[in-house]
Amino acid sequence: MNVWMADEVTVVARRLIEPGEEICGDYAVWESTPSYIVDPCQCGSALCRRRFSGDDWKREDLQARYKDHFLPYLNRRIAREQEATGQESTD
Numbered sequence: 141m142n143v144w145m146a147d148e149v150t151v152v153a154r155r156l157i158e159p160g161e162e163i164c165g166d167y168a169v170w171e172s173t174p175s176y177i178v179d180p181c182q183c184g185s186a187l188c189r190r191r192f193s194g195d196d197w198k199r200e201d202l203q204a205r206y207k208d209h210f211l212p213y214l215n216r217r218i219a220r221e222q223e224a225t226g227q228e229s230t231d
């Protein structure tokens with residue numbers, strides 16, 4: 141995945157994107173409708189989960205990978221849940 145969110149409306153590159161390279165983002169950073177399912181995903185990423193659901197933003201591995209680059213309301217929900225469960229920030 142080479143893009144993620146900078147704020148509620150801005151998609152930014154998370155690394156250099158080569159000319160002609162496909163722009164590809166993980167739905168987890170902007171989708172939170174639990175019934176939203178993509179199966180099978182055909183993005184071709186080595187990190188692809190093959191199946192996406194609107195609950196994927198709740199996964200701790202993805203919260204660590206995309207820290208602070210979800211949509212802002214999801215960043216806030218993640219921070220609240222981590223506070224409630226006493227999880228350490230990964231800063």
Ligand SMILES: [Zn+2]
Nearest residue numbers: 181182183188
């Ligand atoms: Zn995929």
